[in-house]
Amino acid sequence: MKLIEIRLIQEPDKSFIVYHEKMPFSPWHFHPEYELVYIIKGQGKRMVGDHIDRFKENDLVLLGTYLPHEWLCDSNFYHENGEFKGEAIVVQFLHDFMGDRFIEAPENTELIKVLMHSSQGCKITGQTKRIVISYLDEILEADNSEKLYILFNIFNNLSKSKEYKLLSSPGFTETFKRNESAPLAKAWQYILENFQGDIKVNHLLDITCMSNTTFCLAFKKAYRMTFKEYLTNVRVGYACRLITENSSSIAEIAYESGFENISNFNRQFKKIKGFTPKEFRNKINQ
Numbered sequence: 001m002k003l004i005e006i007r008l009i010q011e012p013d014k015s016f017i018v019y020h021e022k023m024p025f026s027p028w029h030f031h032p033e034y035e036l037v038y039i040i041k042g043q044g045k046r047m048v049g050d051h052i053d054r055f056k057e058n059d060l061v062l063l064g065t066y067l068p069h070e071w072l073c074d075s076n077f078y079h080e081n082g083e084f085k086g087e088a089i090v091v092q093f094l095h096d097f098m099g100d101r102f103i104e105a106p107e108n109t110e111l112i113k114v115l116m117h118s119s120q121g122c123k124i125t126g127q128t129k130r131i132v133i134s135y136l137d138e139i140l141e142a143d144n145s146e147k148l149y150i151l152f153n154i155f156n157n158l159s160k161s162k163e164y165k166l167l168s169s170p171g172f173t174e175t176f177k178r179n180e181s182a183p184l185a186k187a188w189q190y191i192l193e194n195f196q197g198d199i200k201v202n203h204l205l206d207i208t209c210m211s212n213t214t215f216c217l218a219f220k221k222a223y224r225m226t227f228k229e230y231l232t233n234v235r236v237g238y239a240c241r242l243i244t245e246n247s248s249s250i251a252e253i254a255y256e257s258g259f260e261n262i263s264n265f266n267r268q269f270k271k272i273k274g275f276t277p278k279e280f281r282n283k284i285n286q
Helices: 106-120 127-140 143-161 182-194 200-208 214-224 227-245 250-256 262-273 277-285
Strands: 017-021 032-042 044-048 051-054 060-063 071-073 086-093 120-124 162-164
Touching: 017 032, 032 071, 032 127, 032 227, 044 060, 060 106, 060 127, 071 127, 086 127, 086 143, 106 143, 106 162, 120 127, 127 143, 182 200, 182 227, 200 214, 200 227, 214 227, 227 262, 227 277, 250 262, 250 277, 262 277
Parallel strands: none
Antiparallel strands: 017 086, 032 060, 032 086, 044 051, 044 071, 060 120, 120 162
16 A cells, blocks of 8 residues: 655645645545544545544544545445545644744643644544534634634643544554653653564663653553553554555564564454454455
8 A cells, every 4th residue: 555645735824724625535645744634524444554443424533743544435425427525624733833832832731742642643532522623613714813713722622631542553653753751752762762672661660760660650641551552552553564565474574563473463463453464454455
């Protein structure tokens, strides 16, 4: 499956992009902007990183920078003449769209966490979803200044919410920047650089200068899973990327991703993804 870079045109008098999508949704692609996608009309298959699922009307997802994605509508959303019946609103913004210091301001600590999680894709749910959609329903007709304030309202609601589900594995793609406390940032970097080998928690305790209890609690709070769970997710995510990008055997991919044997790889892959590596390859090829 070919991955391409697709960029929307940003008008020179605007600092971010608001786009009303009425053409067939873009194929498997990525871009440097964060992206908020609201499906007004449509139903089909959604791929975010190594996550494959169904989507329908009112689907709302926040995507991090350079995270591959695709919304593929079912055939009944095309007229016989090929005309597309789907519709979406897309909001895109760069990390520094308000200047270098805006996102990293101390007041934006909670927003930074959400943007960090968006590197895996965040499916927005619950009351947060309803509120954000109500803002997006207004944003197309708003003037330039109103669009900016609507985006700030969306930021405000996302920063206060935990009503979202992480989609892709952390190892499929890595966010270009992490704004966390230095010790955990060092641990995260070490994991990404060494996940193909044998990583023990003692390695991370030495790097972070934390006790075992402090590290485990801080790591789980930041990443929503234990260190061991995160390491397995990174390895599975990396394996998914290899399956997507090349034709190596499943056994070769397992060992290259840091698993010591194929049976454990198959077991952990199915536990996290819901299907075996072979089934995942078949889905990608479809």
